[in-house]
Amino acid sequence: xxxxxxxxxxxxxxxxxxxxxxxxxxxxDGTTHTFEKIKRPDSADVIAVVGDKILVEEQEQPHxxxxxxxxxxxxxxxxxxxxxxxxxxxxxxxxxxxxxFPFRERIPFNSLVWTIHTFIARDCKFVKxxxxxxxxxxxxxxxxxxxxxxxxxxxxxxxxELASYLLRACFEPEFKEELKKKIFGVR
Amino acid sequence: xxxxxxxxxxxxxxxxxxxxxxxxxxxxDGTTHTFEKIKRPDSADVIAVVGDKILVEEQEQPHxxxxxxxxxxxxxxxxxxxxxxxxxxxxxxxxxxxxxFPFRERIPFNSLVWTIHTFIARDCKFVKxxxxxxxxxxxxxxxxxxxxxxxxxxxxxxxxELASYLLRACFEPEFKEELKKKIFGVR
Numbered sequence: 589x590x591x592x593x594x595x596x597x598x599x600x601x602x603x604x605x606x607x608x609x610x611x612x613x614x615x616x617d618g619t620t621h622t623f624e625k626i627k628r629p630d631s632a633d634v635i636a637v638v639g640d641k642i643l644v645e646e647q648e649q650p651h652x653x654x655x656x657x658x659x660x661x662x663x664x665x666x667x668x669x670x671x672x673x674x675x676x677x678x679x680x681x682x683x684x685x686x687x688x689f690p691f692r693e694r695i696p697f698n699s700l701v702w703t704i705h706t707f708i709a710r711d712c713k714f715v716k717x718x719x720x721x722x723x724x725x726x727x728x729x730x731x732x733x734x735x736x737x738x739x740x741x742x743x744x745x746x747x748x749e750l751a752s753y754l755l756r757a758c759f760e761p762e763f764k765e766e767l768k769k770k771i772f773g774v775r
Numbered sequence: 776x777x778x779x780x781x782x783x784x785x786x787x788x789x790x791x792x793x794x795x796x797x798x799x800x801x802x803x804d805g806t807t808h809t810f811e812k813i814k815r816p817d818s819a820d821v822i823a824v825v826g827d828k829i830l831v832e833e834q835e836q837p838h839x840x841x842x843x844x845x846x847x848x849x850x851x852x853x854x855x856x857x858x859x860x861x862x863x864x865x866x867x868x869x870x871x872x873x874x875x876f877p878f879r880e881r882i883p884f885n886s887l888v889w890t891i892h893t894f895i896a897r898d899c900k901f902v903k904x905x906x907x908x909x910x911x912x913x914x915x916x917x918x919x920x921x922x923x924x925x926x927x928x929x930x931x932x933x934x935x936e937l938a939s940y941l942l943r944a945c946f947e948p949e950f951k952e953e954l955k956k957k958i959f960g961v962r
């Protein structure tokens with residue numbers, strides 16, 4: 589699945605996070621219409637395995653209600669998503685891993701040029717104190733695989749797209765077994 | 776759940792569809808940072824019941840792959856979501872109903888000021904030929920309730936947020952029965 593801007597698209601506004609792009613699109617009846625998409629930095633997030641548990645965050649940010657999420661954040665300009673995932677995990681939680689796998693790549697909305705890259709980091713170790721932004725308050729919690737799946741039905745779980753994936757594992761035993769293997773490896 | 780702009784927010788760009796808004800946000804350490812959100816027109820869509828079937832669309836738009844969806848579109852400025860849902864159903868499919876219910880209201884992303892209003896329209900009747908935009912090619916299909924639920928696992932189903940809701944009904948018999956009652960009414 590690709591969600592790219594067409595060759596002739598022009599950036600008409602660049603904000604702090606979001607860019608607005610437009611292009612002239614030929615319609616089915618031959619007329620032309622100005623089409624528009626928003627572009628934002630890709631996200632990189634991490635399913636981090638610590639022993640037989642999965643690391644989740646309880647996070648506060650200014651101007652929104654507290655929420656639960658997995659570690660992750662925006663890729664810096666030109667930054668490789670895997671490097672961004674490693675950086676965010678270390679900054680937000682102080683954990684690091686030498687055992688990384690790509691897990692999923694998702695485009696939540698067609699009108700947003702934005703990809704969420706999710707990685708699995710196995711055998712994570714605490715290596716140093718987290719380094720939080722002024723706009724983050726994060727506490728780390730280790731949960732079992734079953735507790736992790738239950739997050740799919742928690743109203744304060746931020747990662748809605750991941751939630752619908754996890755939800756399937758709550759109900760389909762085969763899918764659940766496969767997911768467990770993907771996250772923890774075959775042991 | 777609310778997703779509003781804070782009182783001091785200012786619109787810094789207005790495009791064809793999207794607006795960019797910014798405000799100065801006080802951080803946890805007392806510093807101030809420019810925060811940004813995108814605002815777009817709310818959406819209104821419809822689970823339209825025709826006899827014992829549900830109406831779905833196979834739609835083509837310029838510059839994206841064909842997809843399956845339920846009828847619906849953007850609310851015009853100041854337009855009541857229910858009126859928008861009625862208008863979109865009629866324009867896109869030619870169907871109308873006198874029996875409307877609010878079904879769900881969802882905010883897909885915290886950084887997007889955008890609500891999706893979904894309605895149920897029971898006992899829909901075909902009243903006139905559809906009136907399509909130059910950027911739409913739509914064919915209408917009537918599917919059974921079970922086929923409707925299966926859309927939650929179809930990769931070309933556009934309404935991802937609805938899909939994860941329907942997915943739950945695929946696996947939880949009680950939830951499925953409740954949903955069926957909500958859509959078709961108690962008979």
